[in-house]
Amino acid sequence: MMRIVVITLIICLLGSCSKTEIFKYEGTLKAADYALCPCCGGVILEIDNKTGNFRIDSLPFMPVEKLYNMSFPRRIKFNYTSKFTCGGFEYLTITKFFLEK
Secondary structure, three states, X not given: OHHXXXXXXXXXXXXXXXXOOOXXXXXXXXXXXOOOOOOOOOEXXXXXXXXXXEEEOOEOOEOHHHHHHOOOOEEEEEEEEEEEEXXXXXXEEEEEEEEXX
């Protein structure tokens, strides 16, 4: 009996019992915006069940080059804060994310 308890604790400590991430939003990274205008740039983000023109310019712990060169479209789960608005675009700061395969 004690052996089962010890094995269960070890498995939990190794991550099997870790709490699942909770993301408030889901959406699709559509494409990099290479237009040359004062408020253009970033990666176009379409948020499920939310209307608007959203852009991001980085993802936590991901080099900008990797973000801009990934294959699009790409599904993403995420949390964010609003960074600023410019010319009808709302730029977001992604605080936590998970890219779906």
